[in-house]
Amino acid sequence: MARNGKVAVVGAGFYGSTTALRLAEYDIFEEVVITDIIEGKPEGIALDMNQSRPIEGFETKVTGQTTGLAGEGYEVLSGSDIVVITAGLPRKPGMSRMDLIETNAKIVRQVSENVAKHAPNAVVIVVSNPLDEMTALTQIATEFPKNRVLGQAGMLDTARFSYFVAEKLGVPVGAVKTLTLGSHGDTMVPVPSKCTVEVGGTPKPLTELLAPADVDALVDRTRNGGAEVVALLKTGSAYYAPSAAAAQMARAVAEDSGAVMPVCAWVDGEYGIEGVYLGVLAELGRGGVRKVVETALTDSELASLKEAAAAVRAKQADVQNL
Template sequence: MKSRVNRVILIGTGAVGSSYAFAMLNQGVAEELVLIDLNKEKSEGDAMDLNHGMPFAPSPTKIWFGDYSDCEHADLVVLCAGANQKPGETRLDLVEKNTKIFKAIVEDVMASGFDGIFLVATNPVDILTYAVWKFSGLPKERVIGSGTILDTARFRFLLGDYFNVDTRNVHAYIIGEHGDTELPVWSHADIGGKLISKMIKEKEQYSQKDLDNIFLNVRDAAYHIIERKGATYYGIAMGLVRLTKAILQNQNSILTVSTYLSGEYGHRDLFIGVPAIVNRYGIREIIELELSEDEQSRFSHSVDVLKDIMTPVFNQKS
């Protein structure tokens, strides 16, 4: 008989966090979900509201408003707290504000005796994931950022729409910073095993110009959504649930997460979005794709942009 249950702690119940909690309940991913937020009344209301939907859920989930002491027996802490991206503001503009917020949060989590996995969603996610790793002292494999998981999903959706195929049968990655310097890995993008680069050469209705526009729409999607509704939250919430399932169910899934590089792709000492195998122990292995010369150059530029921001914050020497 199972002696313990999967407990997930959600810190930050704003638009992203509450959307994540709703998706978690609808998919029946964890047995326990604890909500933590400075706005106690809002989080208590969320817990009540979610519990009232329990009769319609696929499986029971115990949900409550808690505190940092609940982290001691948690398997996963999901960080959605922090300042939001405002219209006209880039994700990197948020770094100073959110690094300070995260230092206090991570110290409180670790003081509980937490020994699980951190999943970071707050922007700028690559830099804040590095911060969580530094502040927590946990092994790098057990600190994961949402990285380019949403960008990759957007990419696959738009490619599926363009080629009129199920988006789940599109295999293509966005890697690099979750932000303006991210890049598409066209050299490995395929549908049903057939390279997209070959598909556009075989049929006149397809073109590289269209593909370039698809990538631009992926890269700038957050800005377009923020202009229209103030924030993005449904897509990333579902991406976080996908990552949660990969971890709690030991799926060994390949997802484009923000993870620590130790020489892969020619770089080290930063967290950045690359394909990696995710399971119950965190990051099992990084998938090192053979990039084209242009892709490698663009990836290196993405690394440089992140390091330029990180250096004064973390006093990096490399």
């Protein structure tokens, strides 16, 4: 099997380490790198993952490297085609994603500057919260073309929506197709008009299968899906579903697949929205976002998307000075 390229994951917490393992087990990369500021942690995780290779049957090499606040160790990113930034503090119960903005902005800026220095040709996938704002900050700090910086949000939110619908209707998750746009937060825009459920081999609109109140309840649960996990865990935030989403995005970039996925991408004219990172459908390839893919929305869905854009734009302007 041909293995090509190098992908790096910055941050060896639950999210970062799970993402790195998923990427390694794809067995499509020559090397997966994982870094962290905790001395020895990434090296230990990499050693453990490498020892799983004979069992799981993958040949991708995993390299761990401790990094420092002055940039020590970041040279390990050299030659990376893709960098996934997971660095930052996770939420605690009762916290919103926005509560993390100042703390995580300092971390993400420092990481982004080192990515630009050592991996100047990489596509960067941001997963640090608050997601939309940290994606904008990463582009500012790296000065990369906007198509090469994107965020992971819609993949996760859509997966949550699909799962909740499947659970409610008692159908396989594979029978459900949903979509979420907008922000990764309070102005998330689940799109019921694009939601279908396969019944007897025929896709049927979600709105034909559930009452409006039930659809609204599923939308609200999706919007608060991360907080629900945080409240249950009490000492961290979600990482299994988020890491699956980030890894799939990285794979689409690495394989130049042209896959269309809901991601946080730069929007500049699509849907009548100008100059903002926002959750939309986008076609992904080796250069990152090939194009934003517009989909038909109802008037209320489009209004909600524009409302999300306005809210996110204001916050993204704030991060320039953080």
